[in-house]
Amino acid sequence: MPFFIIAGAINAFIAVAFGAFGAHALKEKLSEKYLAIWETAVQYQMYHAIGLIVIGILMSTNIIGNVSQLSWAGYLMLTGIVIFSGSLYVLSLSGIGILGAITPIGGVAFLTAWLLVIVAAVKHMN
Incomplete structure (x- = not known):
């Protein structure tokens, strides 16, 4: 589905831009702790941007078909990027610790998305 390919490419672009921004502009402004949190957000955004592209290609x-599990997986990955990476970006810049409590919701969205990809593949095998 082109939507997930486009969404993945946009998120990959943002991840590269934010990675460069973190490495250059934020390196002197953030503590090591918050810079590491920023880098985690970038990494997970990129991993799941690639996941979105793969779902779109599938x-x-x-290859697996336009099954509803893949569609749900794509939307959950996109939601996970916003919640997981987004909360970590804001936490890094603001230092508001309560945002760390939101991050696991995005992690659950990622996990559920990957489980749905597995379900879609297994269903295709049968």
Whole structure:
């Protein structure tokens, strides 16, 4: 599905831009702790941007098919990026510790998305 390919490419672009921003502009402004949190946000955003692209390709080429599990997986990955990486970006810049309590919600979205990819693949095998 082109939507997930486009969403993945946009998120990959943002991850590269934020990675460079963190390495250059924030290096002198953030403590090591918050810079490491920023880097974690960038890494997970990139991993799941690639996941979105893969889901889009799987759906577009009918390798697994346009099954609802893949669609749900894509939307959950996108939601996970916003919640997981987004909360970590804001935490890094603001130091507001309560944002760390939101981050696991994004992690659960990521985990659920990957489980749905597994379900879609297993269903295709049968």
